[in-house]
Amino acid sequence: MLPRKATLPLTGLLLVPLYSFGFTYDTPAVTPEVGSGYEEKPGWAFDEFAVAAANPLAADAGRQILAAGGNAIDAAIAVQMVLTLVEPQSSGIGGGAFLMYAEGANVEAFDGRETAPQAATETMFMDDGEPIAFMDAVVSGQAVGVPGTLKMLESAHAAHGKLDWKTLFVPAITLAEEGFPVSQRLHTSIAEDPALGDDPLAGAFYFDENGEPLDVGETLTNPALAAILRLIAEQGSQAFYEGEVARDLVERVTNHPTRPGAMTLEDLAGYESVTRDALCTPWQQWRVCGFPPPSSGHITVMQILGMLDDQPMIEAPLDNGVASASWLHQFLEASRLAFADRNRYIGDPEFVEAPGGDWAMMLAPDYLERRSQLIGESSMGDTAEPGNPGEFVVSYASQPTQPEYGTSHISIVDEDGNAVAMTTTIEQAFGSRIMADGGTGLPGGYLLNNEMTDFSFTPEIDGEPVANRIEPGKRPRSSMSPTLVFDQESGDFVASLGSPGGAAIIHYTARTLMAMRDWGLSAQEALNLPHAVTLGSDVWLEEGRFPEATIDSLTERGHNVSERELTSGLQAIRRLEDGTLFGGADPRREGVVEGE
Structure with missing residues (x-):
């Protein structure tokens, strides 16, 4: 076996020297920080441009x-x-x-x-x-x-x-x-x-x-x-x-x-x-743009947030950086309903027809208001059923829950104000x-x-096809949720964000948007918050981040709660009122924000 630092003679195009590429790259003296566990990040502010990525060398x-x-x-x-x-x-x-x-x-x-x-x-x-x-x-x-x-x-x-x-x-x-x-x-x-x-x-x-x-x-x-x-x-x-x-x-x-x-x-x-048309959804003072199917990310994120907007407002939902049990209950119940819709309807649009012929039907305010009314004082557990956003007879079966993993997220804003949110x-x-x-x-x-x-x-x-079944040439449904946010009135750029984490990407992204818009948190503070996830049945809370009183309160409301490591990899860059770009990187991974 060749040693890892071996260099071998290459032929043909492989001999093209890097200087002919017209760009001088300065190899940074960077030792990537610890990426296992939780390490506080400071947040980073820049005037011209910013790059948030999952590894310092990449950023x-x-x-x-x-x-x-x-x-x-x-x-x-x-x-x-x-x-x-x-x-x-x-x-x-x-x-x-x-x-x-x-x-x-x-x-x-x-x-x-x-x-x-x-x-x-x-x-x-x-x-x-x-x-x-x-x-x-x-x-x-x-x-x-x-x-x-x-x-x-x-x-x-x-x-x-x-x-x-x-x-x-x-x-x-x-x-x-x-x-x-x-x-x-x-x-x-x-x-x-x-x-x-x-x-x-x-x-x-x-x-x-x-x-x-x-x-x-x-x-x-x-x-x-x-x-x-x-x-x-x-x-x-x-x-x-x-x-x-x-x-x-x-x-x-x-x-x-x-x-x-x-x-x-x-x-x-x-x-x-x-190249697809982005899904852009009004959300009070913001316009939130995300990826259409085959991603389920934007639709499910905005369903959760739309249903929460129709719930009674929970005052002061944060106590020492932990969301209250009352807010968590609303968030988890909205997630159950949104995931029920996701599992029934969403797949590759080349193979699956949107409810009512338009994916926006799943985000219609009157539909989300009706769905929100199903949230009660006790958890519905695994009994959440999909709604009927398109007023048509459903022809798909709900997909059974399967594991989803992996992924990395990149957020970038350049000196001209152009922005990227890319989940990969x-x-x-x-x-x-x-x-x-x-x-x-x-x-x-x-x-x-x-x-x-x-x-x-x-x-x-039972004889009904699953929308996300395997078919030749088809793109599998995803939970990736690259998100760009704009001011509803001015159209100005507000934020770029996203996360890895399988199906939990949806919860991570939704909670981060809520924390930045409604709770007054900076990008970094929002990423630091502890996670709560349900895919429709059990509730997972980030291990060691919630007090026993919160866990007990959720259990009393009928949630089947357990703790586990929930390793997101959120990245976010937000444009502040003075024009500064303030970026945050998830403390659970080794990402950073670089810029000038």
């Missing part, structure tokens, strides 16, 4: 691109490429992403969600009429959807980018070749994932000869990823979706030892990014645990997603 790459004259789209691309390297457990070129971009009052939604291969079938995760074990599906070639991140970023860059495409890859290539220090969070993620070591490439790259994970602070290079990124920088996304890199990807998927997938070169070459994922930690080296034969590479497990394993119930 700094975005800052340098902006300082060199790039815009928010340019910076987002540079940040994502570095995250592929330094936070491989969460996102990367082997996954998908949703990007919201605002230029003035105009908001666009760039959809880079993965798609199901053409050979996928609705029963591929069923065995004798029952869903297979979730992790058996995850760690498999069948779990890999056709990646969309690169094609989407290229589309966004073609529409709005300022700097040359190849320039945006310089930070990631430099760090991949020169090395970066392994963070506590990456070390912990590797150590807690035995399945990662079962993949031949990943096992050799992330573990030593004794099977021990990379040490914190160890310098890690990734020659294979550097070579792949050089090709993409010079040739565009075509270098990923066609040619040797694509052939290698298909080979990794179709030759998986236990559950091989059926992806083809035609699946990769045929992938298309989609490979789904579970390290995705399908399949590493691809692009056919380079060099150490390292990138991880492939397990996004197919975001589809419903169960295709139908």
Whole structure:
């Protein structure tokens, strides 16, 4: 096995020197901070521009691109490429992403969600009429959807980018070749994932000869990823979706030892990014813009907030930074109702018709008022039923609850006021645990997603199809909630925010919006608040963050409460009244905000 710091002679395009890319990247002297546990963050204020990302090296790459004259789209691309390297457990070129971009009052939604291969079938995760074990599906070639991140970023860059495409890859290539220090969070993620070591490439790259994970602070290079990124920088996304890199990807998927997938070169070459109309919803003094289906994020977030606006106002909901039991009860009950709608209606709009023909029907004020009236003094538990927003006979069955994981979020505001909110994922930690080296034969590479497990394993119930069932070419439903906020009257930019966290992304984002608008908290203060989540049945409270009196009060109201680690990764940038950009990063992860 080659040592991790080995350098090998490269040929052809791989020899193109970085100075020819027209951008000088200053490698920062940054040691990523502790990312396991909870560490207070100060919040950061800047006058010109700001970048919030899940790793200091990624945030700094975005800052340098902006300082060199790039815009928010340019910076987002540079940040994502570095995250592929330094936070491989969460996102990367082997996954998908949703990007919201605002230029003035105009908001666009760039959809880079993965798609199901053409050979996928609705029963591929069923065995004798029952869903297979979730992790058996995850760690498999069948779990890999056709990646969309690169094609989407290229589309966004073609529409709005300022700097040359190849320039945006310089930070990631430099760090991949020169090395970066392994963070506590990456070390912990590797150590807690035995399945990662079962993949031949990943096992050799992330573990030593004794099977021990990379040490914190160890310098890690990734020659294979550097070579792949050089090709993409010079040739565009075509270098990923066609040619040797694509052939290698298909080979990794179709030759998986236990559950091989059926992806083809035609699946990769045929992938298309989609530009969608953003969903923008009035919310008192704010206009909140989010991603439409196949994301369930914006609709479900705004359903929760809309129902809460129709509830009796809870005065002083915070006590020493903890929401009151009365407010939490309202929030959790609204979440149950919103998730009941989500599980019934939302799927890829190319395959699933919106209730009443318009997704906005699910956010209509009179509909949310009717739904809010179902919230009583006691919890409805797991009995919440979907409503009927479109006044039509429902033809879909509600999807059974399945795990959702993973992801990373990026928020950026450039010196011209353009803003990005981008949530990006490979789904579970390290995705399908399949590493691809692009056919380079060099150490390292990138991880492939397990996004197919975001589809419903169960295709139908009692003869009625599930909206989010597997179909060829379909995009799986997501909970990612990249969000841009504007002033309702002036149209001025207010905030960019979002989070990882699977289905809990919805709760994290909704609560953060409420805290900033109604409770007078700064971006950082809002991100620090403890989490409460329900997907429709049990209630999970962030471990060690709520007093016993609050837990007892929720239990008395009928909630089945337990405590667990709820590791969000919220990022938020808010424009203050004096024009200052104030950013916050989640204290549960190693993210920071950089800027000038």
